[in-house]
Amino acid sequence: MTFRTKLGAVAVILSTGFAGAAMAQDVGKAVEARQSLMQLYAHYLGTLGGMAKGDMDYDAAKAQAAADSLLAMMTADQSNMWPQGSDTEALGDKTAALPAIWTTYPAIADKGKAAAEAAAALASAAGTDLASLQAAMGGVGASCGACHKDFRQKR
Amino acid sequence: MTFRTKLGAVAVILSTGFAGAAMAQDVGKAVEARQSLMQLYAHYLGTLGGMAKGDMDYDAAKAQAAADSLLAMMTADQSNMWPQGSDTEALGDKTAALPAIWTTYPAIADKGKAAAEAAAALASAAGTDLASLQAAMGGVGASCGACHKDFRQKR
Known part of the structure; x- marks a missing residue:
């Protein structure tokens, strides 16, 4: 093996190694990004659910703000957040x-679309009154559950 | 101290303890929610900055989607995310x-408003062409930096 050939082989190993490291970092960041979105779904649903269940007073403006923000989270661009190899068999307990x-x-995309539609219905209802908020919560809860049932590992 | 008085004292301690625990949990969740939003700012800015710097090819549709989502994150409701006692002196390295x-x-609210306006300008420009994207990135970067300079602990 000549020096030049060896150098070439090292370069290939290094560049492959770097590519692998870069990909792992990208996958980790993608997982963090989608988990951040899920956290924010939970944050706004906490306010909306708290009002719907009577754990906190109904406030039309606060309900509207939370529902608008939930809809914004559910319609945000997720195109870079679900790379191949970012499932729980590949990453263990870093993701469910x-x-x-x-x-x-695209079964998950259909369920995501249904969830966004339920969130849009909630955003139309949440600021009207408590009964309207309560009536619209069921659709969102069902769409969250439908996706988790098929696509999220049981804890 | 009678049994009833003792019981009363225990009840006060317990309820104070529970209230403290509930508040700590709420503060922790509030910090997580705002950090999730920041993560998502970084996620979308990663795409937009990558294109602006030439690290990835400019794609009008992808740039527009990222800029729209960044704007949605910057205008999302943060009213429950900044409770008193959720600063780094109270919580240590859980927050900066x-x-x-x-x-x-409300100095931070003014800076937040400026950041949202810069994000709106970016959303108007990002899908036009690369030069428009690049021109609008500076305003967003400056508004991020202005807020971090005054309100985020140096690392």
């Missing part, structure tokens, strides 16, 4: 995302 | 939020 997300695609 | 956020309020 089941491989079915990718193997049954 | 300086007490100045609360002691100089």
Whole structure:
């Protein structure tokens, strides 16, 4: 093996190694980004659910703000957040995302669309009155549950 | 001290303890929620900055989606995310939020408004062409930096 050939081989190993490291970092960041979105779903649903259940006083302006923000989170761009290889079989307990997300695609996109539609209905109702908020919560809860049932690992 | 008095004292201690625990949990969740928003700012700015710097190819649709989502994150409701006692003096390294956020309020709200306006300008420009995207990135970067300079602890 000449020096030049050795150098070439090292360069290939290094560049492959760096590519692998870069990809792992990207995958980790993608997982963090989608988990941040989920955290924010939970944050706004905490306010809306608290009012719907009577744990906190109904406030039309606060309910509207939370529902608008929930809808914004559910319609935000997720195109870089679900790379191949970011499921729980690949990443362990860093994610609960089941491989079915990718193997049954676009089933998850349909469920995501249904969730966004339920969030839009909630945003139309949440600022009207408590009864309207309560009536619209069921659709959002059902759409969250439908997605988690098929695509999130049981804890 | 009678049994009833003792019981009363225990009840006060317990309820105070529970209230403290509930408040700590709420503060922790509030910090997580605002950090999730910041993560998502970084996520979308990563795409937009990557294109602006030439690290990835400019794509009008992707740039527009990222800029729209950044704007949605910057205009999302943060009313429950900054409770008193959620600064770095109270919580240590769980947050970099300086007490100045609360002691100089509403200075941070003005900076937040400026950041949202810069994000709106970016959303108007990002899908036009690369030069428009690049021109609008400076305003967003400056508004991020202005807020971090005054209100985020140096690392």
